[in-house]
């Protein structure tokens with residue numbers, strides 16, 4: 001099965017041949033001076049009119065943990081009332097789409113499950129439709145939470161590890177022995193998929209490492225170094241999987257933003273016109289880079305999360321947004 005089949009049959013397009021070849025620096029060049037929109041009603045209206053689809057990052061844009069930023073719901077209402085399509089594109093793999101739907105509901109943010117596209121989902125469809133693990137090595141060893149497990153189950157992909165409580169303990173001499181001679185390993189594991197894991201420990205890393213040493217494919221839902229939560233920062237998914245990179249010298253294939261495989265899948269699912277699409281995010285090396293490399297019509301940075309203005313003003317900025325606001329709800333000024 002190839003990605004053309006995925007596009008034709010499932011409306012989902014995956015491609016190794018990511019869209020952009022032009023070096024990001026060249027793509028950034030003409031964007032050195034992002035347009036500041038906060039308080040500028042005319043520019044905000046012009047900005048909104050420029051796009052039909054808004055891809056919204058979640059952590060750091062809509063909320064910080066379970067705290068919804070002021071005015072987010074009204075801003076989404078405003079955009080939807082102007083016929084704009086909203087899609088929620090998160091690298092946070094701890095929840096599946098139905099679990100995210102519940103979170104949105106719980107926080108009073110109207111959203112359809114169909115509008116949610118997370119890195120756990122992106123990873124599961126990559127494993128099932130591109131990687132296509134064949135028996136006897138068709139199992140995934142998961143480092144992560146229920147989000148990954150549920151999306152793998154949706155794609156009928158068997159897995160071990162993850163939230164299995166038998167991994168939530170200290171390693172023992174028997175573990176060292178069983179992992180070293182392989183007697184404790186599951187011979188059907190053909191892939192290690194790592195995401196944000198609140199219960200990471202030495203035992204889990206040791207299992208994952210032994211599978212990678214035996215040739216398992218190394219995937220990551222995302223490699224964000226930090227996780228914005230409660231207006232502070234904590235270890236991100238990338239900081240969970242980095243010990244495996246350190247031990248193997250191998251970088252995982254990351255399937256969340258800025259991966260263009262994810263962009264292609266989103267384009268295929270929502271049939272969006274890239275030139276009329278804007279990526280809204282708080283992080284330069286995931287959200288903004290994702291939008292720029294995806295050759296979207298624009299990118300909007302919000303200053304309520306990870307990246308600061310100084311980050312894109314730096315000469316070696318990884319990505320420069322085309323627009324920015326202090327907070328997402330500044331777009332509401334358009335309604336005045």
Ligand SMILES: O=C(O)[C@H](O)[C@H](O)COP(=O)(O)O
Nearest residue numbers: 058059090091092227236237
């Ligand atoms: O560590 C992580 O996984 C990320 O910090 C987090 O998930 C980012 O989520 P996003 O901002 O893409 O919604």
Ligand SMILES: [Mg+2]
Nearest residue numbers: 057059060282
């Ligand atoms: Mg974010």
